[in-house]
Amino acid sequence: MAQPQMRRAIESGVPDNQQYLHPLLKKNYGNWKYHDRPRPGVLHHVAHGGDQVWTVRAGTQRQMDVFTIRRLCDIADQYAEGHVRFTIRSNIEFMLSSEAKVAPLIAELEKSGFPVGGTGNSVSMIAHTQGWLHCDIPGTDASGAVKALMDELIDEFRKEEMPNRVHLSTSCCEINCGGQADIAIIIQHTKPPKINHDLVANVCERPAVVARCPVAAIRPALVNGKPSLEVDEKKCICCGACYPPCPPMQINDPEHSKFAIWVGGKNSNARAKPTFMKMVAAGIPNNPPRWPEVSEVVKRILYVYKDDARPWERLSDWVERIGWPRFFEKTDLPFTKYLIDDWRGARANLNASTHIRF
Amino acid sequence: MAKDMHKTPMLDALETGPWPSFVTGLKRLAKDKDYVVDLLGQLEHSYETRKGYWKGGTVGVFGYGGGVIPRFTEAKDESGKPMFPAAAEFHTLRVMPPAGMHYNTDVLRKLADVWEQHGSGLIAFHGQSGDIMFQGATSENVQPAFDAINELGFDLGGAGPAVRTSMSCVGAARCEQSCYDEARAHRAVINSFLDDIHRPSLPYKFKFKFSGCPNDCMNSIQRADMAVIGTWRDNIRTDATLAKKWFVKHGMNELVNDVIARCPTKAIQLKEVKDLKAGASVSTVAVSDTHGIEIENRDCVRCMHCINVMTGALAPGKDKGATVLVGGKRTLKIGDLMGTVVVPFMKLETEEDRDKLVELGQKIIDFFAENALEHERTGEMIERIGIVNFLEALEIPIDANMVSQPRTNPYVRMDGWDEEVAKIKAAKQVA
Numbered sequence: 001m002a003q004p005q006m007r008r009a010i011e012s013g014v015p016d017n018q019q020y021l022h023p024l025l026k027k028n029y030g031n032w033k034y035h036d037r038p039r040p041g042v043l044h045h046v047a048h049g050g051d052q053v054w055t056v057r058a059g060t061q062r063q064m065d066v067f068t069i070r071r072l073c074d075i076a077d078q079y080a081e082g083h084v085r086f087t088i089r090s091n092i093e094f095m096l097s098s099e100a101k102v103a104p105l106i107a108e109l110e111k112s113g114f115p116v117g118g119t120g121n122s123v124s125m126i127a128h129t130q131g132w133l134h135c136d137i138p139g140t141d142a143s144g145a146v147k148a149l150m151d152e153l154i155d156e157f158r159k160e161e162m163p164n165r166v167h168l169s170t171s172c173c174e175i176n177c178g179g180q181a182d183i184a185i186i187i188q189h190t191k192p193p194k195i196n197h198d199l200v201a202n203v204c205e206r207p208a209v210v211a212r213c214p215v216a217a218i219r220p221a222l223v224n225g226k227p228s229l230e231v232d233e234k235k236c237i238c239c240g241a242c243y244p245p246c247p248p249m250q251i252n253d254p255e256h257s258k259f260a261i262w263v264g265g266k267n268s269n270a271r272a273k274p275t276f277m278k279m280v281a282a283g284i285p286n287n288p289p290r291w292p293e294v295s296e297v298v299k300r301i302l303y304v305y306k307d308d309a310r311p312w313e314r315l316s317d318w319v320e321r322i323g324w325p326r327f328f329e330k331t332d333l334p335f336t337k338y339l340i341d342d343w344r345g346a347r348a349n350l351n352a353s354t355h356i357r358f
Numbered sequence: 359m360a361k362d363m364h365k366t367p368m369l370d371a372l373e374t375g376p377w378p379s380f381v382t383g384l385k386r387l388a389k390d391k392d393y394v395v396d397l398l399g400q401l402e403h404s405y406e407t408r409k410g411y412w413k414g415g416t417v418g419v420f421g422y423g424g425g426v427i428p429r430f431t432e433a434k435d436e437s438g439k440p441m442f443p444a445a446a447e448f449h450t451l452r453v454m455p456p457a458g459m460h461y462n463t464d465v466l467r468k469l470a471d472v473w474e475q476h477g478s479g480l481i482a483f484h485g486q487s488g489d490i491m492f493q494g495a496t497s498e499n500v501q502p503a504f505d506a507i508n509e510l511g512f513d514l515g516g517a518g519p520a521v522r523t524s525m526s527c528v529g530a531a532r533c534e535q536s537c538y539d540e541a542r543a544h545r546a547v548i549n550s551f552l553d554d555i556h557r558p559s560l561p562y563k564f565k566f567k568f569s570g571c572p573n574d575c576m577n578s579i580q581r582a583d584m585a586v587i588g589t590w591r592d593n594i595r596t597d598a599t600l601a602k603k604w605f606v607k608h609g610m611n612e613l614v615n616d617v618i619a620r621c622p623t624k625a626i627q628l629k630e631v632k633d634l635k636a637g638a639s640v641s642t643v644a645v646s647d648t649h650g651i652e653i654e655n656r657d658c659v660r661c662m663h664c665i666n667v668m669t670g671a672l673a674p675g676k677d678k679g680a681t682v683l684v685g686g687k688r689t690l691k692i693g694d695l696m697g698t699v700v701v702p703f704m705k706l707e708t709e710e711d712r713d714k715l716v717e718l719g720q721k722i723i724d725f726f727a728e729n730a731l732e733h734e735r736t737g738e739m740i741e742r743i744g745i746v747n748f749l750e751a752l753e754i755p756i757d758a759n760m761v762s763q764p765r766t767n768p769y770v771r772m773d774g775w776d777e778e779v780a781k782i783k784a785a786k787q788v789a
Contacts (some may be wrong), residue, residue, distance in 0.1 A: 035534060063380040143371075
């Protein structure tokens with residue numbers, strides 16, 4: 001029998017966004033003068049020609065069922081001339097041509113379960129990954145951990161009472177797909193991979209796995225007469241880099257895969273140059289469905305920052321002023337030897353000065 | 359729904375609390391789809407055992423080598439049969455969003471209809487690379503789902519060792535800080551590399567990201583192999599009306615402590631109005647009848663802080679364009695790398711300007727394809743071979759804006775010094 005004719009893809013690439021822009025955004029494209037924020041969750045943009053647009057921002061669950069999407073579309077049709085956009089942190093934005101629609105839209109969103117906020121100096125929605133729902137190498141879940149934490153931080157999402165904006169991220173393995181953040185929550189494995197030697201030869205391209213290890217701890221070996229791999233467990237840093245190319249090297253461990261908390265990542269160039277985040281806590285258990293131990297540490301750091309930082313200090317700016325010893329003192333987190341960098345370039349992270357705050 | 363719901367006490371705990379719950383959404387889908395009943399079953403099983411149960415494989419659409427993330431269940435009973443058979447295949451389609459992630463409800467509803475018909479009904483807006491993630495389709499349904507999405511004007515994004523889906527900020531569509539047409543640059547670049555997106559054949563992934571100003575809302579400096587970040591060369595613009603309005607609301611303490619003192623290069627000074635001085639590189643604006651600020655733009659590093667705080671009163675200049683940085687990435691394998699400056703400034707106003715950006719991207723990708731080791735990102739390659747070798751191969755002139763400081767050690771062969779000096783002098787005379 002002849003093969004059915006397959007449809008050829010239209011290799012159209014990125015769609016032109018002009019067809020989707022709100023009419024006022026299209027009209028004033030590239031011609032905005034300034035904006036202000038009449039209240040948390042609302043942006044008010046003014047164009048050089050005098051046109052004004054109000055944007056209402058609301059939180060979503062990111063992984064949305066079609067019924068949620070249609071509900072948001074109904075709301076957009078009613079209030080926002082049928083246009084929306086999403087932010088990088090999975091918030092949805094409705095653009096309004098009239099200020100009079102702002103309050104009714106907010107009421108409608110809140111009634112429908114979408115919290116309004118995430119603007120200005122607030123805690124915005126957590127950038128996150130896939131986790132157990134879809135990833136092939138996750139040490140934990142993402143959507144669930146985010147839901148649990150946002151339940152606790154929703155007031156800070158709705159208000160603009162932080163010193164500066166606070167970006168959070170979660171990541172289900174050390175690859176850190178969630179990205180840099182003011183406070184990041186990332187799985188940290190603490191035991192070397194457990195190898196299923198029966199499967200390695202069939203599943204893994206062994207030289208590629210050997211090459212993947214950042215500390216050259218993996219070598220080819222014959223185990224029980226079968227070609228496999230072995231790990232020098234003294235050298236192994238438990239990063240999990242070998243696991244994606246070789247799933248029989250199981251790195252996830254329900255008990256020993258823990259959480260670490262990182263702080264002070266910032267991509268913006270505002271004030272100081274962009275900074276990487278630093279690990280400040282570890283050994284936190286992976287405890288679904290609501291991960292209370294993680295929330296406790298995150299909230300502790302967040303509220304010390306909120307109380308102690310000066311206006312416009314991002315978390316990294318705040319620590320730059322008060323110093324790391326005081327950060328650990330104020331947050332009551334233990335500074336252990338494991339937090340002293342020994343990876344390449346580590347000397348740049350030592351204090352080569354007598355700059356010490358007493 | 360033919361199938362009874364599995365007991366999901368752990369997931370049920372995620373239906374409490376005020377934040378929108380994806381579990382409630384999944385349960386709504388499960389009313390019509392056994393597929394989602396079993397998905398919830400497997401997810402609950404993950405919560406109980408604290409382990410993931412998906413493995414990859416090979417699933418794609420006709421003519422493309424990437425863009426679909428295959429997932430087959432590993433949750434099996436003793437006899438090797440799937441514990442949650444209806445959800446044994448749960449593939450994701452990565453679909454590229456429009457620049458700035460703008461939609462109308464018509465197209466969103468159509469996309470939702472496609473996914474209700476062919477998939478699980480679960481869509482993520484958006485994944486960390488910017489894709490719309492259509493999560494959960496059987497192997498059989500991947501092609502018809504893609505065909506329908508493709509007919510709506512959308513196309514698959516990247517996966518594996520390929521050019522990846524890109525993101526750009528809201529930008530010119532609704533932001534006064536926009537320094538170039540992010541959406542057009544985004545589309546011009548990405549749509550020039552569709553073959554490298556759809557048919558993965560690079561050493562590893564390659565990401566572009568587009569931010570309209572140095573606030574870098576797309577996190578491009580750390581998340582992109584090639585980051586295009588808007589900036590400007592001339593003076594910060596000022597607006598006396600908005601400056602006075604700001605000052606009335608915020609006062610002198612905030613002006614001094616939150617604006618002037620936070621300038622990273624001390625380019626801003628507070629002065630009495632009578633002492634404000636004009637000059638070709640100076641921006642001044644009075645905030646009251648007695649006081650004003652004076653900005654020496656030659657010292658300004660375009661960090662955005664003062665403009666963020668006094669939006670409208672201060673604004674980016676008019677001679678706009680972008681800085682291009684190369685090599686950003688997260689940890690694996692050598693440690694985190696920020697992108698570093700490769701082109702301090704380029705205009706991005708005309709088609710020709712955008713062609714130059716595409717050309718630069720092409721040269722970098724070609725060099726990456728030729729020279730990177732397997733599974734090595736651009737930043738790691740540059741770290742291994744040295745930025746000078748990279749720049750010379752790309753014929754990009756050396757510029758002191760590329761370093762935070764000159765070298766601090768003498769360990770370098772310098773017998774070409776005189777020749778380099780002569781070259782620079784000759785180039786200066788031509789210019």
